Amino acid sequence: MVSAGSTPTVEFSTSSVITEIRPGEYVFGDLNNSRLGACTDDQIALFVAATVVSDWIPGQVILDAGTKALGREGSLELGYGAVAGTKAVLAKLNEYHGFLALPAGAARPSVGTVVPVVPNHVCPVVINFEELIVTDSAGTSPRRWRRRSRIPQLTGPPA
Incomplete structure (x- = not known):
């Protein structure tokens, strides 16, 4: 099992390497994730x-x-x-x-x-x-x- 636990990692979760993803901020988004490109401003919830x-x-x-x-x-x-x-x-x-x-x-x-x-x-x-x-x-x-x-x-x- 290869586990990843950050929202910016989600885009890589469809690879065959990562088998578990725990993106805690993914459901809401925030300014830090927007700045990193993990979500857009209009996806912040x-x-x-x-x-x-x-x-x-x-x-x-x-x-x-x-x-x-x-x-x-x-x-x-x-x-x-x-x-x-x-x-x-x-x-x-x-x-x-x-x-x-x-x-x-x-x-x-x-x-x-x-x-x-x-x-x-x-x-x-x-x-x-x-x-x-x-x-x-x-x-x-x-x-x-x-x-x-x-x-x-x-x-x-x-x-």
Whole structure:
């Protein structure tokens, strides 16, 4: 058995060498995988709904999603997440807030606007929430998916 365990490896999984694939991020995608070419931006299927809570600094707005929601992965060069469908990148995070740098000429979302933030790495996002809200591609027909456990069920089938 030859096992591979990363989303970028999926494209090689049809070879006769790899007999098992465990691509943890594949179902959702994220900015890291998009940068690696493992998915396209329009294939990313997980976003954090973040609300604009301040717009008083020129060239930026502050969101209510920080490291507690998005994880700590990122850098000054790449940012710490981005708003889907825009060039706006989170330039900085603290625990509860994200500082969204707005590109020149970009529309400035007002306080109360909810924006879809694409995380750099989806794993810490999924593990930090008890429930995901799932919609169709148009954003309608919402359903709630509750996570059963943070650790695998070792004593029997899931409840």
